[in-house]
């Protein structure tokens with residue numbers, strides 16, 4: 001009934017319905033009523049006027065319910081919400097929004113809609129605490145308005161982390177007052193490749209691409225996210241993926257005489273920051289600016305993936321520094337460098353997050369969170385070693401893969417990851433020992449944007465697979481998901497989300513016959529996973545892996 005996504009823990013229906021009138025008052029503690037009102041913009045709910053009769057809609061705090069949890073009871077006479085905290089109240093509001101007609105997802109109320117909710121009793125709370133999305137705003141910049149819209153869509157689905165990949169070879173995306181060339185030089189490139197597939201003749205669009213968030217934009221994004229129970233997880237990916245930083249400040253490179261450009265093509269670049277103290281000082285200052293702008297940053301991602309360490313090995317100065325630290329290899333130096341950054345972040349109250357290469361090379365702080373993108377086995381090893389992990393495997397959580405191996409799809413990195421694949425995903429497999437499985441904080445989907453040039457394509461890739469991530473991380477298990485999805489898609493229609501229809505792309509969503517044509521079968525995701533898993537067992541984990 002009612003097609004709720006993600007599926008609540010318990011739902012009981014009863015006959016009858018409750019009819020909202022617009023501008024109806026809600027009573028309860030202000031932080032809770034504000035959260036409920038935020039989730040229901042079309043109803044335009046109000047506060048309780050002094051001396052007015054007791055409203056029909058009430059919200060109460062109930063500490064027994066725990067974080068993010070709520071109970072919702074709808075009868076013909078009343079809507080009663082109990083919530084463990086403001087997030088629980090927000091999520092009770094989101095469930096009510098799903099119980100209303102799909103027009104509740106429009107930005108203003110249409111005339112003549114009956115705001116009717118079936119009588120129901122819901123008890124609900126999350127399975128995992130980390131329910132996220134990763135958005136690469138480096139390869140293609142997404143303007144602030146799209147980030148805010150993504151936050152809204154995450155909140156609709158009770159997803160609560162937005163990991164922003166703010167720096168990579170193809171663009172640096174944050175203002176820096178301490179190092180202004182980062183945004184002045186590092187935030188744009190002259191052109192972008194239009195022929196990214198192996199074996200194609202290189203070709204470029206000849207069009208500049210760029211953009212960055214000011215520190216004030218970051219503050220606004222963080223505040224907007226906080227109100228919607230979404231935590232922003234910034235990522236500055238180091239020491240590799242560094243072309244944009246080095247285009248601005250080449251002296252921070254391991255080969256300081258070299259000159260760099262913000263890259264106009266994809267793939268793994270050898271550009272790498274030096275691990276010397278000047279780089280640590282630089283990153284410490286820039287991390288500080290980002291933390292100050294975001295307000296509170298419980299988690300700060302420092303990358304650590306796909307590093308080509310050749311320039312470190314070739315530098316006499318870096319080799320001498322490595323020996324002075326008593327480290328046996330450049331791989332150890334890579335691990336030491338990330339640990340040093342994690343220590344600096346800890347002093348600022350942030351836990352470091354890394355991609356799994358940083359775990360394989362060893363030396364992490366115990367409290368560092370690992371994102372095992374190369375598969376479950378490396379995730380299990382990180383969890384066994386005592387790290388909290390967030391499941392991020394390429395299959396089925398890299399949404400830059402097409403949903404079908406079909407020439408009708410717009411160009412994707414490979415294929416195929418279907419919505420059913422995502423719904424069937426288990427972040428903490430039952431075969432893992434309970435203590436190890438207990439280290440799984442949750443999961444998140446990755447939107448790498450080499451082949452996502454704009455917000456319309458982003459919608460197509462993110463939804464409805466993102467809905468399945470909501471189900472997996474909030475409810476666990478695919479039960480009821482396929483049955484609920486058709487009704488849920490009518491909500492996304494009302495919201496204006498250009499998702500991928502289950503039957504395949506609409507005519508204008510297809511790749512066509514030009515450079516945006518997909519190459520079905522060129523890269524098969526199962527084969528990629530096999531290769532990546534093998535790499536996690538190699539001694540030198542810092543070799544680039546795709």
Ligand code: ACM
Pocket residue numbers: 305306355373
């Ligand atoms: C990654 O895909 N390099 C994290």
